[in-house]
Each structure stands twice: as structure tokens, then as C-alpha cells.
Amino acid sequence: MDKHTRRAARLAWLWRAPLVLLGLALGAVTQSHAAMPTAEVMHWWTSSSESAAVRKFAEAYRAAGGVWADTAIAGADQAKAVALNRIVGGNAPTAAQFNTTKQFRDLIDHGSLNTVDDIALRDRWDQLMPQPVLDVIKVKGHYYAAPVDIHMSTWIWYSKAAFQKAGIATEPATPDQLFAALDKLKAAGLIGLAHGGQPWQENILFQAMLANVGGKELYLRVLRDRDPKAINSEAFKNVLLAFKRLQRYVDPGSPNRNWNDATAMLIGGKAGVQITGDWAKGEFAAAKQTAGKDFGCIAGLGPNVPYLIQGDAFVFPKTKNPDTVRAQKLLATTMLAPDVQLAFNKIKGSLPILSNAETSGMDACARTGMAILKDKSRVVGMIEVYLTPDQNGALQDVLTTYWNTRMPVEKAQKGIVAALMD
Incomplete structure (x- = not known):
């Protein structure tokens, strides 16, 4: 290769190098974004205070490395009906809000929900959640919902x-x-x-x-x-x-x-x-x-x-997609983190779901409620x-x-x- 040919090759590389580097950067960004746990979260929190509260969950999920896709539907009955239709129709959201009641028992019985057993055991839900809540989320030894508050x-x-x-x-x-x-x-x-x-x-x-x-x-x-x-x-x-x-x-x-x-x-x-x-x-x-x-x-x-x-909980529709499962587990972990629980419930007006939560910064009504919860004889569903x-x-x-x-x-x-x- 003579010197003119070598010079032409060097010039060609100088022109191509930025494009190659840009392509590598874009590829890294695309792969990074694809690796982020993406969660479509369906809920009915649409009043001004409710919207402000659920933003605390969204912010915490994003800070944990996830992508929060918000699907808010006005009216609890309407939101639950849409969630059920999408789950049955095979187009389920990553997580859907229900109350901590028998509302989602049919989904459990039909095998339509993933469990969060590992998170429940790790975070000692049996020891730290009220019994009426455990009675509806735990079926035959498995945990099928992540409760996020007590109302x-x-x-x-x-x-x-x-x-x-x-x-x-x-x-x-x-x-x-x-x-x-x-x-x-x-x-x-x-x-x-x-x-x-x-x-x-x-x-x-x-x-x-x-x-x-x-x-x-x-x-x-x-x-x-x-x-x-x-x-x-x-x-x-x-x-x-x-x-x-x-x-x-x-x-x-x-x-x-x-x-x-x-x-x-x-x-x-x-x-x-x-x-x-x-x-x-x-x-x-x-x-x-x-x-x-x-x-x-x-x-x-x-x-x-x-x-x-009772309260609010999120269920996780059945899926074997590992990325979706990862997003579901990150949601359950993030929503129950102590600082997130405090931030959410202070705005929502509810009490943290775990009895060891810090409530000194909450209002007088919340402190009254937490004191009553310690008397298990008064706690009824x-x-x-x-x-x-x-x-x-x-x-x-x-x-x-x-x-x-x-x-x-x-x-x-x-x-x-x-x-x-x-």
C-alpha cells in the first residue's frame, strides 16, 4: 500500500469513527433502557391528594431503576373491571390495584396471579401486617398481593x-x-x-x-x-x-x-x-x-x-416473562420500603402497612390509629x-x-x- 492509499484509508476512518462511536453509544443506551424493569401500573387514584400520593411510588420506582407507566382510571369499580377484563383477555398490566378484600380471590383460584412469596418472607409480612390483611392476601401458604396501606x-x-x-x-x-x-x-x-x-x-x-x-x-x-x-x-x-x-x-x-x-x-x-x-x-x-x-x-x-x-394492594398478573416478573418484584419491594411507605401514606391519609414503620412525622389522627392497631382485640376487617x-x-x-x-x-x-x- 503506497502512502497515498494509506492516507486515504486514514481519512476514511476519521470520517467513519464518529459514526461508529455514535452507533455504539446508541446501542448501549437502547440495551440499557431495555434492561430497565418497565411496569404498567393500573390504579384508581385520581383525586388531587391521591394523585400526589401515587407519584411517590412512581418516583421511588424510577429511582430504583425502573420505568413506571401510569394507567389511572377514575372510579374503583371501573378500574377493577378494566383490570379483570385485561387479565382475562391476555393483555394484563404489570400490576393492578385492588382493595385488601376478597375482590381478587377468583383470580387466585383460577391461577391468574403471580406470587410474591420471597418478598413476603424476606420482609416478615406475617409478623408485621394485621391479620385481617393477611387473611385475604395469603392463600394456601402463598402471598398473592402486595398491600401498601391500611385504611x-x-x-x-x-x-x-x-x-x-x-x-x-x-x-x-x-x-x-x-x-x-x-x-x-x-x-x-x-x-x-x-x-x-x-x-x-x-x-x-x-x-x-x-x-x-x-x-x-x-x-x-x-x-x-x-x-x-x-x-x-x-x-x-x-x-x-x-x-x-x-x-x-x-x-x-x-x-x-x-x-x-x-x-x-x-x-x-x-x-x-x-x-x-x-x-x-x-x-x-x-x-x-x-x-x-x-x-x-x-x-x-x-x-x-x-x-x-382494609386498604389497597397491588396484584401481579400471571406471566413467565422474566423481565415482567423482575418489574413486579421491584414494584413490591419499592412500594414497601420504609421511607416510601412514610412518604406515600402521609399524603394518602392512610397508615403504613408494616407495624414497625416510623410514624412520628405523621399527623395526630394517624398516630391515634397506629396506637389502636397495637390493641389486636379491636382490629377487625x-x-x-x-x-x-x-x-x-x-x-x-x-x-x-x-x-x-x-x-x-x-x-x-x-x-x-x-x-x-x-
């Missing part, structure tokens, strides 16, 4: 400003005192009970009365044991009458109102009381309101009232922990009809027996 569904929230206007000096400590406070609110020209007239919210009011008026024993006999004698008893009749009595204090705009819109009525001082889960705290926080100063929270109208829990979706739906139908019509209480009792015996 107590029947907190009694009240507006300090509304109570002051109505001349209510102390917070109610018994069911009779609650109704007396509602009477004073109504007499002061305020809405006594901020309520969203939707079946699931009426279900919550019913559970609140069953727990606070009926007590733990009756609660379990009706919902866990589905005992016809208990349902037809005078004690349960009194529960239903107390439930229906609450309707006197709602406003005409209640039907189909969303829960967060009802919470806004307390935040604005237009209503005095709301009975709903601790997800309401996220709305108070977003409005810059403080527990104990702007609003109050009552876990139960008495020292031994059962503390009704919410209604759907004990009932199948079909049973719960049939019960809701009876309760909504009873709430909205002149149905006699005795007929409601018979209807509930029939609903829970199916």
Missing part, C-alpha cells in the same frame, strides 16, 4: 368551625352525643352530615353504625358469621334504625356526590360531620388544614369500638374482608333501597338475611 373506613370527621358555630364544645363520645351534635348543627343552619349518596358510601355509614351502636360481637356475627338470628335480632334492628336516622341530616344535593366533594363541605365549614375513611385526610392536607386545629377525627364512639380496616363481591353487592342493594325509600326496618332485616345467604 380505617369509618372515621368520624368534624369541622371545628362548624362545631363552634353550632355551640358544640366537646367532641361526641357516644352515639347519643353524635346525634345530639347533628341536631345542633342542623339547628344552626348547617348541614349536619356531609354525605355522598353512592351505594358504597351508604355501606360505610351502615358499618359505622354497626360498629358503634352494635359493637364488635354483633358486627362479627352479622358480617363474618352471617348469622340469621343476629340479623333478625332487636340489637341489629336498632343498628338499622340508627343508620336510617342519619338521613335526617344530609342535604338534598347528596345523591351521587363524590366522597371528596363531601369532604370539601367540611373544609369550607358548610357541613359539620362526615363519616368516611382516612383517605379524607389527604383532602384536608391539600387544603392546608391541620388535625386538631381545623378538623377533628374520632376513631370510635367509645373505648372498645372495633377498628375496621371491613365488610368486604368477610363477604364476597356478590354478597357485598346484594347487601348494598338492600341498604341503598332502605336508605332511599320507606322500606320497613323488618323488611330490610329479611332482605339482608337473603343477601348474605347467597
Whole structure:
């Protein structure tokens, strides 16, 4: 090769070298991105506080090296229906939100979910999670969901400003005192009970009365044991009458109102009381309101009232794709990391799922809830922990009809027996 040929070859290399290096760099980036665990996460957290909370999970997953693809669907029932259809149809997301109830039991029974046994054993879920939660996520020794929070569904929230206007000096400590406070609110020209007239919210009011008026024993006999004698008893009749009595204090705009819109009525001082889960705290926080100063929270109208829990969990549809499995395991690990749990639950209004979580930075209501959880005799599952979706739906139908019509209480009792015996 003469010197002219060698010079031409060197020039050709100088022209090609940047392209070769660029190609290698692009290839490395593409391979790196492909190696990152990518997760499509389907959930129904769409209110302002819920969206802010779920972003903490997304940020933590990305920081752990994953790619978070968010699929938010408004409405829990709609989101669950879409998730089920996609799983059955063979186009499942990486993870899908359900409540820690029997909602996903059919998916377990049909072999449609992957387990997270290794993570549950490593992180001592059996020792650190409440039993009602373990009872629904653990089936035949295997763990089929990653719970991410604990919600107590029947907190009694009240507006300090509304109570002051109505001349209510102390917070109610018994069911009779609650109704007396509602009477004073109504007499002061305020809405006594901020309520969203939707079946699931009426279900919550019913559970609140069953727990606070009926007590733990009756609660379990009706919902866990589905005992016809208990349902037809005078004690349960009194529960239903107390439930229906609450309707006197709602406003005409209640039907189909969303829960967060009802919470806004307390935040604005237009209503005095709301009975709903601790997800309401996220709305108070977003409005810059403080527990104990702007609003109050009552876990139960008495020292031994059962503390009704469930929460949110993510299930992982069945797949043998190793990349997807890796993404699922990274999700379960990341969501339950102590710092992530604290960041998420402070915004969501819920409690961390693991009992050894640090809660000193959480609000007064959360600290009250964590203290109650230590008394295992008070910790009881919410209604759907004990009932199948079909049973719960049939019960809701009876309760909504009873709430909205002149149905006699005795007929409601018979209807509930029939609903829970199916």
C-alpha cells in the first residue's frame, strides 16, 4: 500500500469513527433502557391528594431503576373491571390495584396471579401486617398481593368551625352525643352530615353504625358469621334504625356526590360531620388544614369500638416473562420500603402497612390509629374482608333501597338475611 492509499484509508476512518462511536453509544443506551424493569401500573387514584400520593411510588420506582407507566382510571369499580377484563383477555398490566378484600380471590383460584412469596418472607409480612390483611392476601401458604396501606373506613370527621358555630364544645363520645351534635348543627343552619349518596358510601355509614351502636360481637356475627338470628335480632334492628336516622341530616344535593366533594363541605365549614375513611385526610392536607386545629377525627364512639380496616394492594398478573416478573418484584419491594411507605401514606391519609414503620412525622389522627392497631382485640376487617363481591353487592342493594325509600326496618332485616345467604 503506497502512502497515498494509506492516507486515504486514514481519512476514511476519521470520517467513519464518529459514526461508529455514535452507533455504539446508541446501542448501549437502547440495551440499557431495555434492561430497565418497565411496569404498567393500573390504579384508581385520581383525586388531587391521591394523585400526589401515587407519584411517590412512581418516583421511588424510577429511582430504583425502573420505568413506571401510569394507567389511572377514575372510579374503583371501573378500574377493577378494566383490570379483570385485561387479565382475562391476555393483555394484563404489570400490576393492578385492588382493595385488601376478597375482590381478587377468583383470580387466585383460577391461577391468574403471580406470587410474591420471597418478598413476603424476606420482609416478615406475617409478623408485621394485621391479620385481617393477611387473611385475604395469603392463600394456601402463598402471598398473592402486595398491600401498601391500611385504611380505617369509618372515621368520624368534624369541622371545628362548624362545631363552634353550632355551640358544640366537646367532641361526641357516644352515639347519643353524635346525634345530639347533628341536631345542633342542623339547628344552626348547617348541614349536619356531609354525605355522598353512592351505594358504597351508604355501606360505610351502615358499618359505622354497626360498629358503634352494635359493637364488635354483633358486627362479627352479622358480617363474618352471617348469622340469621343476629340479623333478625332487636340489637341489629336498632343498628338499622340508627343508620336510617342519619338521613335526617344530609342535604338534598347528596345523591351521587363524590366522597371528596363531601369532604370539601367540611373544609369550607358548610357541613359539620362526615363519616368516611382516612383517605379524607389527604383532602384536608391539600387544603392546608391541620388535625386538631381545623378538623377533628374520632376513631370510635367509645373505648372498645372495633377498628375496621382494609386498604389497597397491588396484584401481579400471571406471566413467565422474566423481565415482567423482575418489574413486579421491584414494584413490591419499592412500594414497601420504609421511607416510601412514610412518604406515600402521609399524603394518602392512610397508615403504613408494616407495624414497625416510623410514624412520628405523621399527623395526630394517624398516630391515634397506629396506637389502636397495637390493641389486636379491636382490629377487625371491613365488610368486604368477610363477604364476597356478590354478597357485598346484594347487601348494598338492600341498604341503598332502605336508605332511599320507606322500606320497613323488618323488611330490610329479611332482605339482608337473603343477601348474605347467597
